[in-house]
Amino acid sequence: MKEIIEKSLNNSLTYQEFRDLVGNLLTENKSTGHTQSEALTGYSLLNDRRMKRLDKTIKISEQTVTAINTLKEPQTWLVIAEGWCGDAAQNLPVINKISETSDLINFRVVLRDDNDDLMNLFLTNGGKSIPKLIALDKDNNVIDTWGPRPTVATKMVADYKAEHGVIDAKFKQDLQVWYNKDKGQSLQNDFVNLVENLQAKEV
Numbered sequence: 001m002k003e004i005i006e007k008s009l010n011n012s013l014t015y016q017e018f019r020d021l022v023g024n025l026l027t028e029n030k031s032t033g034h035t036q037s038e039a040l041t042g043y044s045l046l047n048d049r050r051m052k053r054l055d056k057t058i059k060i061s062e063q064t065v066t067a068i069n070t071l072k073e074p075q076t077w078l079v080i081a082e083g084w085c086g087d088a089a090q091n092l093p094v095i096n097k098i099s100e101t102s103d104l105i106n107f108r109v110v111l112r113d114d115n116d117d118l119m120n121l122f123l124t125n126g127g128k129s130i131p132k133l134i135a136l137d138k139d140n141n142v143i144d145t146w147g148p149r150p151t152v153a154t155k156m157v158a159d160y161k162a163e164h165g166v167i168d169a170k171f172k173q174d175l176q177v178w179y180n181k182d183k184g185q186s187l188q189n190d191f192v193n194l195v196e197n198l199q200a201k202e203v
Contacts, residue, residue: 001121001142002140002141004117004118004121005078005118005121005134005136005140005142006140007117007118008078008110008115008117008118009076009078009108009110009140011110011111011114011115012078012108012109012110013108013109013110014107014108014109015092015096015099015107015109017109018081018083018092018109019048019051019055021083022044022047022048022051022083023048025044025083026041026044026045026048029041031043031044031082031083031084032044032082032083032084032111032113033082033083033084033111033112033113034113035113040084041084043084043085043086044083044084046086046089047083047084047085047086047088047089048083048089050089050090051089051092051093054089054090054093054094054184055093055096057183058093058094058097058183058184059183059184060097060098060101060188061185061188063188063192064098064101064188064191064192065101067191067192067195067196068098068101068102068105068191068195069101069102070195070199071102071104071105071195071198072104073104073137073138074104074105074106074137074138075104075105075106075135075136075137075138075143076105076106076107076108076135076136076140077095077099077105077106077107077108077133077134077135077136078108078109078110078133078134078135078136079092079095079107079108079109079110079131079132079133079134079147080109080110080111080112080115080118080119080122080130080131080132080133080134080147081109081110081111081112081130081131082111082112082113082130085130085131086172086175086176087130087131087148087149087153088130088131090176090179091131091147091149091150091184091187092109092131093184094184094187094188095107095131095133095187095191097184098188098191112128112130118134119132122134122145124147124148129147129148130147130148131147131148132145132146132147132148133145133146133147135194135198143198143201144194144197144198146190146191146194150182150186150187150189150190151186151189151190152182152186153175153178153179153186156175156178157171157175
């Protein structure tokens with residue numbers, strides 16, 4: 001596992017490099033990933049606009065900053081994502097802003113399709129759901145994971161699936177509306193809990 005993680009870290013991008021890659025590919029009418037289609041390029045274009053907006057508007061709460069600043073050891077937050085993924089577009093800008101509140105956090109992004117071995121180590125219910133965050137200690141040992149959605153949104157997906165059997169276009173639209181109203185707060189709550197759990201393990 002460690003060998004796969006370290007290989008993926010060597011392939012990883014900063015958040016800004018990821019944003020630039022998505023933007024540059026769009027100038028060629030392409031998306032990230034091994035599969036290219038008009039639909040995926042359309043999603044990428046929408047997500048690029050979404051991330052630009054969130055990069056400017058996301059506010060990190062004092063509670064989140066306080067929790068993050070209790071970290072005593074360096075960490076790497078390695079996130080598996082793709083430019084066409086709606087959940088990644090809603091969450092990566094928030095994770096980036098959280099990471100910027102501490103010099104101890106190194107935030108890196110890897111593309112799912114280019115890092116299949118890594119993705120297969122961190123499946124969600126057997127699926128390659130993204131974004132998936134892997135928190136690593138200074139020696140690149142896995143200390144926690146998060147994703148592909150905030151806990152509140154994960155429950156929304158599970159409840160809808162239980163009632164309707166599938167996640168359809170209507171739900172996907174409703175989920176984006178929820179993200180817009182939530183403004184990254186649920187994700188911040190998840191990360192406060194994540195850090196508190198890490199601190200409890202250290203004690």
